[in-house]
Amino acid sequence: MPAVELHRTTLANGLRVLVVPDPATPVVGVALHVDVGFRSEPEGRTGFAHLFEHLMFQGSESLEKLAHFRHVQGSGGVFNGSTHQDYTDYFEVLPAAALERALFLEADRLRAPKLTEENLRNQVDVVKEEIRLNVLNRPYGGFPWILLPPVLYDTFPNAHNGYGDFSELEQASLDDAAAFFDTFYSPANAQVTVAGYLDVDETLRLVEKHFGDIPARPAPVRPSFAEPLPSADRRQAVTDAHAPLPALALGYRLPDPAADLDGYLGHALLASVLADGEAARLQRRLVHADGLVTDISASAGLMGPLDARDPDTFTITAVHPAAVAPDRVLAAVDEELDKLAAAGPSADELARQVARWSAGLHQENDRVMYRMLGLGARELLYGRAEIAVELADRLAAVTPEQVRAAAESLRSSGRGVLLVEPTAAQEGNE
Amino acid sequence: MTTASQDTSGQHTPGNAVPGENPRHRSAEEIGRTEAGPRPLPPLGLTRAVPLPDVEEHTLDSGLRVLVAHRPGVPMVELRLRVPFAGDEPEHSAVSELLSSTLLTGTTSRDRVGIDDEMAAVGADLGVSVDPERLQIGGHGLAEGLPDLLSVLADVITSATYPDAEVARERDRLIERISVARSQPRTIAREALQRKRFGDHPITREMPTGDDVAAVTADQIRALHAAALVPRGSILTLVGDIDTAAAIAQVEKALGGWTSDVAARELSPPPAISPGDLQLVHRPGSVQSQLRLSAPALRRHDPRYAALQLANLVFGGYFSSRLMENIREDKGYTYGAHSGVEFVPGGAVLGVETDVASDVTAAALLETRYELGRLTAVPPTEAEVEAARSYAVGSLLISLDSQGGLASSLSALAADGLGIDWLRAHPARLEAVTTEQVAEVALEFFAPSAFTGVVVGDADVIGAGARALGGITGP
Secondary structure, three states: OOOOOOEEEEOOOOOEEEEEEOOOOOEEEEEEEEOOOHHHOOOOOOOHHHHHHHHOOOOEOOEOOOHHHHHHHHOOOEEEEEEOOOOEEEEEEEEHHHHHHHHHHHHHHHHOEOOOHHHHHHHHHHHHHHHHHHHHOOOOOOOOOOOOHHHHOOOHHHHOOOOOOHHHHHHOOHHHHHHHHHHHOOHHHEEEEEEEOOOHHHHHHHHHHHHOOOOOOOOOOOOOOOOOOOOOEEEEEEEEOOOOOOEEEEEEEOOOOOOOHHHHHHHHHHHHHHHOOOOOHHHHHHHHHOOOOOEEEEEEOOOOOOOOOOOOEEEEEEEOOOOOOHHHHHHHHHHHHHHHHHHOOOHHHHHHHHHHHHHHHHHHHOOHHHHHHHHHHHHHHHOOOHHHHHHHHHHHOOOHHHHHHHHHHHHOOOEEEEEEEEOOOOOOOO | OOOOOOOOOOOOOOOOOOOOOOOOOOOHHHHOOOOOOOOOOOOOOOOOOOOOOOEEEEEOOOOOEEEEEEOOOOOEEEEEEEEEEOOOOOOHHHHHHHHHHHOOOEEOOOEHHHHHHHHHHOOOEEEEEEOOOEEEEEEEEEHHHHHHHHHHHHHHHHHEOOOHHHHHHHHHHHHHHHHHHOOOHHHHHHHHHHHHHHOOOHHHOOOOOHHHHHOOOHHHHHHHHHHHOOOOOOEEEEEEOOOHHHHHHHHHHHHOOOOOOOOOEOOOOOOOOOOOOEEEEEOOOOOEEEEEEEEEOOOOOOOOHHHHHHHHHHHHHOOOOHHHHHHHHHOOOEEEEEEEEEEEOOEEEEEEEEEEEHHHHHHHHHHHHHHHHHHHHOOOOHHHHHHHHHHHHHHHHHHOOOHHHHHHHHHHHHHOOOOHHHHHHHHHHHHHOOHHHHHHHHHHHOOHHHOEEEEEEOHHHHHHHHHHOOOEEOO
8 A cells, every 4th residue: 555644543432543534535434343243242142243233223312213324325425334253344435525424423323322122123124134135045145154164163253153043133132232232332342444535633623523422431351262273174064955066165274363464464375376366276276177166266364354353264165066076176175285385386476466466455445445444444453554554565575485384284284174065956047 | 252341320221131241231222312412413514526537538440449547546557348249149148158258268379377477467357258238358457567468458359269178168167157147046037037128139148058058169259259359349448547648559559450340249229128017937945036127217318317317316226215215124125125227228227126035025016116106106305306416426426436436437438428528517417407307207217107027036935915916927
């Protein structure tokens, strides 16, 4: 990223503030990151963090139901929210003229959201439709982000379904919502990021004006989600009534990015060397030379790179013809990993992947929304938005030896192996 | 799990606290109010005008139109090459899909890996997609690598060889991908809708069958490339941190050798949509239903287009629309409901779509028809039009605030015979629309009687309820 100014402050109530000016754009973005994700939701309430995210759009003390959407869009802006392993974000991007309005909207719901039984029941229905759309009524629903974690992890926070079971969503009560808000949505457990066309001093004044009088509450103590590394392969099969072809996912543990960022980035580049582009190792071997899989991909991070604290997952996923046994796919992946663990990638091979990463980061930074969310998430998760700024340089400094070591660490540890098996004959084309 | 938060208010409501959750917390009602009470919404500040960059335009001797815009910000360049690529032959869809899958797999001087390596070295990527109307090669790369990117582009356009082995492998993969795509409810619904509204016009052939693809030979692909992947009628758009004159010279140098005697093939306009019953399409075991309704609309050139855009927003074109507020935020029938204008050769069509649980399919259809009728009988209010107008202007600004967004917009507009002047003037057109004009287009284009469409779902579950509403045919 080119030179980026990061301005920080912490309000008296503990709310962290990150302000990032960009004189070149006509738009401004406001994001609220709350330090709670689906890993923190209580047992018996799977899907609650995500359901609660929906409730935060349902009105607040100064805003009737629907008013939040209408004010953002009626100011010419766009909005969204999303629930991740370790955080939940809420954001809007608008013409710069709407900056104060956006801060007002975010502050009002962080101060006093209107949690009602009627809105809760309505949003349980909406979330169930979201799950039907994205999981139940389509092939490969929840693959691999819902299906793989229970294979690799043992504890509830890491293993459970973050979208939630219908029965547990239906049991969610208004009192659950109140307890969740009071516990996790303390200003001391949240961070506001403002990025785009803005004046830094004026923005800091407006943040104080709108968020400053939210009463302080203690931040919850963040539990450790650590689990021992798996020592062996753990395998599970699930059936999929809609899938025409089998699929498989491999899950490995990643280094802790907070403690060993370079080790983590070695894994990120390993994923690229394995699967990004026609020249990548697994594309050449499994897709083209051996014809074992239709498509294959690899990724550091269950929901993307540098998007969670430890533990997080390195994934390899593939869709393959029914005639190919999954063990043939696994054997070929292992052979390619062994080659990389022995000799590493060539310097040119790695340089090409770094160039593609660098270009991809430039593209992200060209949109206020992605730049803001990237900075905000790294600031919240690791306390260093600078990670997003320095990422291109840090990746460029990763050596072939570090990528080799990443491949070796995958080969020397246990892993989760998820097999997705079509249940029936393919659906008709009606 | 445990939490360690302590409520300091001294008040709490004992309730059904989840095991392990701290029971000392405020009630929902206490959380929702403060001593100070509700606060006023801050006014908007001054809108900042942003000049769009000038677009340099140049037509090569071959007939290729080149559009270049200097837009710094990040050191990248975005590329879009749009080639009209229609065909009437029954096998056209299968041959063109496989051409698009194999265009980047070999030239007289580079193999598949070599092509990719060369692009990766300058942080570049190219992708090929095809539909019944056009073939598009889209990509991006570091701005300093533009000559390399153009050199690879020129090589595949003028010297692609479609190696037999690559064609054979990609043919298998394409067949497998088609089987996956056809198991997606949205694909099934889209195919049914296209047939319902456009009959057997070539615009409906968005995805070939596996059998059609299995029959395609490498020679057929090479013949189609020679006959149809041609510069006259095609448009190359470049946007990025580049010097426009230098970029045009680089294009001239790289693509000057791409010539043909014939012009690229434009898709003929599809037949006008005729209103009629919705077709019920049976998908056994489906837990949701896809509602897809469609009616005629207006092109961007039409003086009433801006009014139609606002009417559409109020109906279902954004989150704060009547349809979304009704069937999602009030009824909880769906995760999303959307309406929008889709451009087709020579015209435009309106589409309304939502996916809903099987047991509320009839109810959601009833509400959708109700909202269509309501838009005509109870036209958008002043406040609704103002909100839609602000959103239309603001979201246009946001969508153009990146190299990729600007490149895609310019490419789509150019294909429709419009340029950046249209974009520059569009906010003023939106500002000028009156509430009466919105009511007029609402009456003409959103009347329930103007629509046709499909409902895809488990007919054994949804059939009786949907049929009882009338205007439904099928199993």
